[in-house]
Amino acid sequence: MATTETPIRLPPGPKGTPLFGLAFQVLRDPLATLVRLARQYGDIVCIRVFKQYRILLNLPEYIEQVSIVQHAKFHKSTLTKDVTERLLGQGLLISEGDFWRRQRRLAQPAFHRSRIVEYGATMVECADKHSSAWRDGEVRDMAQEMMAMTLDIAVRTLFGTTLSGQAANVGHSLGFLMRYSLRKARSPLKVPESWPTPNNRRAQRETEFLDSLVYRIIAERQKEEASGAPNPHNDLLAMLMSAMDEDGTQMTPKQLRDETMTLFLAGHETTALTLSWTWYLLGENPQAEARLYEELREVLGGRAPQVADLERLPYLKAVISEVLRLYPAAYTIARTSIAPCTIGGYDFPVDTTFVMSQWVMHRDARYFDDPEAFRPERWLDGLENRLPAGAYFPFGDGPRRCIGQGFALLELGLVVARVAQHFRFKLVRGHPVVPEPLVTLRAKYGIKMTIHARP
Ligand code: HEM
Numbered sequence: 001m002a003t004t005e006t007p008i009r010l011p012p013g014p015k016g017t018p019l020f021g022l023a024f025q026v027l028r029d030p031l032a033t034l035v036r037l038a039r040q041y042g043d044i045v046c047i048r049v050f051k052q053y054r055i056l057l058n059l060p061e062y063i064e065q066v067s068i069v070q071h072a073k074f075h076k077s078t079l080t081k082d083v084t085e086r087l088l089g090q091g092l093l094i095s096e097g098d099f100w101r102r103q104r105r106l107a108q109p110a111f112h113r114s115r116i117v118e119y120g121a122t123m124v125e126c127a128d129k130h131s132s133a134w135r136d137g138e139v140r141d142m143a144q145e146m147m148a149m150t151l152d153i154a155v156r157t158l159f160g161t162t163l164s165g166q167a168a169n170v171g172h173s174l175g176f177l178m179r180y181s182l183r184k185a186r187s188p189l190k191v192p193e194s195w196p197t198p199n200n201r202r203a204q205r206e207t208e209f210l211d212s213l214v215y216r217i218i219a220e221r222q223k224e225e226a227s228g229a230p231n232p233h234n235d236l237l238a239m240l241m242s243a244m245d246e247d248g249t250q251m252t253p254k255q256l257r258d259e260t261m262t263l264f265l266a267g268h269e270t271t272a273l274t275l276s277w278t279w280y281l282l283g284e285n286p287q288a289e290a291r292l293y294e295e296l297r298e299v300l301g302g303r304a305p306q307v308a309d310l311e312r313l314p315y316l317k318a319v320i321s322e323v324l325r326l327y328p329a330a331y332t333i334a335r336t337s338i339a340p341c342t343i344g345g346y347d348f349p350v351d352t353t354f355v356m357s358q359w360v361m362h363r364d365a366r367y368f369d370d371p372e373a374f375r376p377e378r379w380l381d382g383l384e385n386r387l388p389a390g391a392y393f394p395f396g397d398g399p400r401r402c403i404g405q406g407f408a409l410l411e412l413g414l415v416v417a418r419v420a421q422h423f424r425f426k427l428v429r430g431h432p433v434v435p436e437p438l439v440t441l442r443a444k445y446g447i448k449m450t451i452h453a454r455p
Pocket residue numbers: 076092093094104262263264266267268270271274328329330333334393394395396397399400401402403404405407408
């Protein structure tokens with residue numbers, strides 16, 4: 001995030017130390033620092049980190065300006081790109097301009113509701129498969145459990161069953177590469193990737209492993225297609241491979257590789273985290289948990305949930321909206337200006353980085369009564385439609401809004417319903433639950449919970 005050219009008039013903000021600005025506070029506790037600055041300095045805040053300025057936007061109208069109204073003046077921030085480029089190449093999450101527009105157009109049909117509902121049964125099956133190993137009274141880390149469950153769902157919906165046995169290996173590789181890239185991007189000491197350090201060598205191996213897996217599947221599919229055999233595949237990869245632009249062109253193997261890796265990464269971890277925060281919040285709020293169970297019992301009896309049931313489960317939907325409010329897996333979005341812009345009456349030059357934080361906005365008492373409290377009820381009377389754009393944006397907004405939103409809400413709804421029918425969870429006494437804002441919002445020490453099977 002870099003603003004090297006100082007604008008004429010800067011928004012208010014803390015001075016910090018002459019050399020580092022606010023770097024240490026931001027690095028030590030980014031969430032608390034952002035909230036404190038927003039409450040102290042108001043709707044637009046200038047934060048200096050080392051020699052660079054970042055502009056924190058805390059008013060829905062300003063967030064709407066950047067995400068929607070003036071979106072063409074912004075690109076994703078360099079930090080986002082630095083962290084993810086190695087893994088995601090030119091995938092949807094970080095590509096820009098005409099290339100991004102074409103890729104989004106090609107990928108969009110794969111996420112049409114009529115397509116994604118076909119994955120509902122797979123999602124419920126995976127929930128059943130993983131939870132069948134849980135025993136009454138045992139303690140498990142729900143963060144790990146949910147990661148394994150959504151990884152399986154991601155593998156099966158992206159690649160069909162082709163990769164099922166490899167899910168855990170893929171998870172380990174992705175996990176390592178994300179930690180490696182984040183550490184590198186945040187470290188002031190830049191060790192070139194070509195140096196043969198143990199970490200660089202491992203990053204190389206893990207990238208090669210993932211690449212070879214994905215390229216192998218693409219090649220096998222292309223061979224099948226060339227042989228003229230009917231296409232038996234019904235997964236996201238098959239949709240991306242058959243997508244054709246208006247000029248008759250299709251994605252190259254490299255583009256397919258970048259997009260599948262992007263969907264894999266953007267999709268499974270965010271959903272896993274949201275699920276694990278759900279079990280934590282329900283465990284801490286037994287009244288909400290009981291009301292959810294009652295709704296599931298009334299609407300479903302004992303049978304497995306299906307996609308069509310979700311609209312008859314308003315409390316379930318409210319629980320998920322409330323979890324995404326309090327623990328948004330994507331807790332900030334950053335954009336860098338590629339053209340001069342005016343926000344909140346201030347003029348900013350090219351290369352100004354703006355930060356919009358779901359964590360900050362979703363806890364703003366101007367838009368949410370008693371903002372720190374977990375109260376799913378708040379969503380039951382149409383709150384979402386009354387909120388101004390930019391007050392609640394767990395999936396982002398504007399043209400770069402999450403392409404997987406429908407997919408994620410389907411997965412969250414079906415998995416929470418299915419698991420809550422059979423289990424409730426209680427946090428192990430004394431276990432510290434500490435939000436850790438890495439690329440996504442994780443729980444630093446996991447979420448250790450005791451499993452209670454329902455009779
Ligand atoms: C609870 C789950 C999820 C959350 C909270 C979430 C959040 C987000 C957010 C905030 C953005 C916008 C980022 C920005 O503007 O810089 C985004 C973009 C994206 N998400 Fe998600 N996401 C979730 C699930 C998924 C799933 C399941 C998929 C795919 C299967 C997915 C794929 C993507 C992609 C490809 C983009 C980039 C879209 C573009 O720029 O065109 N996400 N997501």
